[in-house]
Amino acid sequence: MQNFDFILFGATGDLAMRKIFPSLYQAYYDGLLSLEGKIIATSRTKFGRKDFLKRLETQSKIHIKNYDEKKWEEFTHNIYYLSININEVKEFNLLNQQLSKNSKNIIIYFSISPEFFIQACENLTLVGLNDKRVKIVLEKPLGMDLKSCCEINEKISKFYKETQIYRIDHYLGKESVRNILTLRAFNPIFQALWNKKYIQCIEISVFETLGVENRGEFYDHTGALRDMLQNHILQILSLIAMKIPKNFDANSIRKAKLKILKSLKPLKIDTLNKQVIRAQYVKNEEFKSYLEEKNIKAKSQTETFVALKAELMNKTWQGVPFYLRTGKRMAESFAHIVISFKNKKNTANDINKLIISLQPHHRISFEMNIKKIESDTDFETKILNLNLNHNSTMQSYERLILDIIESNPASFNHKEELEAAWKWVDSILKNWKNKKSELFFYPAKSWGPKQAFELIEKDGCEWYNI
Template structure:
């Protein structure tokens, strides 16, 4: 791998300390960054280099399993720190001076609020840090709706072309998601069955036992629909349902995802009334109600749970519903995709299921009917399990940062993908803004509102609660 310089905006923030620096260190310790150049950490805090490194040792090192002190010292030796105001052009002149003028590979990571993206890009361009050597990584969410997303994309496009922009979604770096494309492309047993003739329905669930914690102010202006459905779940859905291209290169994968997202059946008020459930957690036992969490507006209508029945206009998926749901303060924490196959003969037997677990473990299992042991011909359910948990499995941020350094955009969002997702989400946001559908309630620590079970059970189907 060629040498590179890495610039991180927001280096003193939570994401940088918990994920980005540990991932960079791990890539270095694993030998994937043999020619590391400078790592220039920037933030608003007035710190010198030694003070910043001390902060890293306390806040970042604790998130690294089996951290080698010698490797850590080698890694941090390459780190510099610069206090910077993203709105001040003169600060970017100082930043440029710290970069090796001979560097041919410069990665700039925006671990800051999207409100700073446009100004920072303009200031970077003003000092020449937007030429072909430069790649930028943007954390989502980009915008709060289609209009604001387009505004950000259009402004940034004045300074960087699409080949230089990496919109990161850490879910796309998970081992199980990376395996999904290989599973579908190179296994005839699944390739031949991955269509409406053999699949009854698909479920995608992302649950957290945590509430909003310290993110109350951010979350109350965002909600579960923007934070999880638009951000992550629609990307997962597109990888599950898209037509697998002949080659798994970046352009082919992104084109296939875009085509699928544009084939989501549009939602109007009537569809939203019957196919979309929003809810907010209420007090239960030791758990506070959402409205009693810190930094939540009085009588807030922000949803902490969403369930949607999604239909596709793609002929390959005609009459195959996709049920998606996400929630905070749930009974269990997990992220999973469940593919329910049709039973062609025996309608009274639960069908086979392919269960793809994204977290807490990386695991793919095929639920089979097998004979019970003993003198019987009765059957029972058992799982054929592919365990992807290994010391060799990369954490998502490590994998994705390495992809950026190497110039591989396959696991990143194209601007048109995000805009297609927002175009589908916008009618729901407008419906809720005008209170055309109810905001339901569910007990904190439960499996969600009764209405989410009604949504799927009215179709004679059920959620898979692990």
Template sequence: MSSMVIPVDPFDLVIFGGTGDLAMRKLLPALFRRDADGQIPATARILGLARTDQDTESFKAEARAALHKHVAVDELDSIALERFIERLSYLHIDVTDARAWGELVSYLNERPEHIRVYYLAVGPALFGPIAQGLAQVGLATTKARLVVEKPLGHDLASAMTLNRELSSVFNEKSIYRIDHYLGKETVQNLMALRFANALFEPLWNANRIDHVQITASESLGVGTRGSYYDTAGAIRDMVQNHLVQLLCLLAMEPPYKFDADALRDEKLKVLRSLRPITGRNVLTNTVRGQYLAHGPDAPSYLQEVGNPDSKTESYVAIKAEIDNWRWSGVPFYLRTGKKLRAQMTEIAVVFKEPAHSVFGDLETPSMPNVLSIRLQPDEGLQLVIMTKDPGPGGFRLRAIPLDMTFAEGRGSNWRMPDAYERLLMDVVRGNQTLFMRGDEVEAAWRWIDPIIEAWEASGLRPEGYDPGSRGPIAAVEMMARDGRRWREIEV
């Protein structure tokens, strides 16, 4: 089975920060794969733009090296590779210098009919100045789309300031706040699972669901991101955007149609229904942790960030509750951390056990049904159900997973598309369904800010945890108080 490839309209994509890690590791490989599959039209162009003083030929050489590093050898068809490389151009520009925009204007005005995509793969401090610069030279046209990456603010106040800066130049329908988690096939399949099947929606409420766990664990430490990470922490880096967005898609009401604003309206309702976690509730409903050292070659969090007094968390667990009719009484447990047992992202919907068991005398107890939605590794869905253990040796119950791993369902030659492939093409199409709206970002910060403020007011340090573990003991105790336990972190 093969996926249908629908070409997009001709476009010019300008990558501000075109020589940076995001461009080389994610954006250019994603664009190459779309080009190799025939989705990018012949006249489309890609322009790298940065302060690095180099020319187009050296940029092409850098891009070619990045593709060889980040794209599998069997995907690097030589003809497709050279065709893609020829699309690339480069401009050396300092966006803070108003006189430096002339070459960009000339480049884009060569093809005024093209859709224009401005991808800001730069620090958030440059988002506003770049948007203003584009407006001042007449490049913020009706055919232009502005793409911004996280962090979308450091708190509510800065997020509101950023939204004002962007909306003063671009219409909200031209702003694409990207969250690569929303481009993953499994996340999109979550919507198909709920709204394209009659099986689950009648069960998708507090009457049938006991609790939900959303886990994003990483096996590596902060590495070279230490200077950024120590100002953000796990709650800003992962919870405020990725995990909260997954919670919204899981908990939202069915939109009246599969439309960008209809879907985002429903996500916003979930964000506004999240019960505030404030004051002493923060001590019982949240846990912070920092990974410890493990030998001379495995430094602690404090050593990696070079700040022995840091109270920034590398792990966070939160018990979230939604105050509405559908979810009243159903806790949503969120956790994310670095240097944990495995690299894994999973949503687990744990259903309530039957009201009465007719198998009470059996040696093997029953287990709750669990719908597991795996984002990484091995994207797919799994439903655990109870069945009779085969054989003539009596009647014993056994938990059996009904497994749908997407790669297996497609065959050995099928490749799972990277999230950026889908999201970049959606920007060109003008489809905002998988992108965050400004009021969503602000609503998420309204819920997150009081948690951070209570942590800071408490003066408590994050709890240490061993690398390769499941995280702090306090997170296990938080679940145990509710009579529940975390699912295993495993590949």
């Protein structure tokens, strides 16, 4: 592993403590980070290095799975802390002075609100931290709609080249997601069946049993559509539906994904309300309603659940419905892709299904029908399971941070991908803003509103719940 310096803006935040520092430590524990690399933590909070390390000890160490006291001491020995006001360019000079001498690989990670991205990039540029040594990492959400996304991309491009920008989506670091293209490309059985002739419908679901927790202020401005569907779920859809490129390099993969995102059939006003269901959880036994959560506006219309039907306008997939859904305070927590294959009898109970589980388990399952023992006419469904869970499986952020250090952008969003996704989602947001669609409700810790079930069942499909 080459030497590097890692600058983290927002180092005292929840994401930094839960994901970024534990991932950096784990990479060091695994022998994948150089001892010579500096980690420079920054935030607005004014305290010294010792105070920051104490905070790291109490808030970050608890999220580490392979803690070793000696390794932890070695790891934290290379962590430094600076209090920085993003609006003060003179403070960025101090940051520049903290870097290793002759550093040739500098990663600057923005674990901060996107509203600060542009100012931070400008000040970094003013102190010379935008040359070819530097890569910047942008956390989501990148904008709140197409206009704001384009504005951020355009302004940042004045300071950094596209090859220097890594827009992170942690779902693209999941082992099971990274396995999708391999599964499709190197198994002839799936190559032959991966099209509208053999596939009845495709479902992508991401459910959480948690509510908004301490993210009320952020979530009430964002909602489920922006928080999960516009980025994670549409990225998964593009990997499922894209044409397998001849080469698996970053440029080829990004082009293939972009082609799919641009082929999403626009949701027109006359069909939008029939194809998009939005809902909000309400009180159920000991579980609060969304409106009772901390920092939620009274009478908020923000959705905590979305289910929709998407279609692609290309020869391979035309006519195949893609059902997408995500929600908070659901009955179970899971994320999976379900591909339902057609059968001549067209009955739901004997359809072959390929299930790619993304969380909490990493596995690939195939539902197939076999003859019941001692019967010549009856059959039963059995599941073939391929378990991808392994003690050595990297967490998403660890894998993606290592990709950044090694300058591998294949699992990161190109600006055109994000803009294409926002363009498709914008019609939904505008419809909601104009109050032209109904907000439904569902009990906390349930499977969602009945309208979501009606959406998929009218096409002869069904949600797969585990």
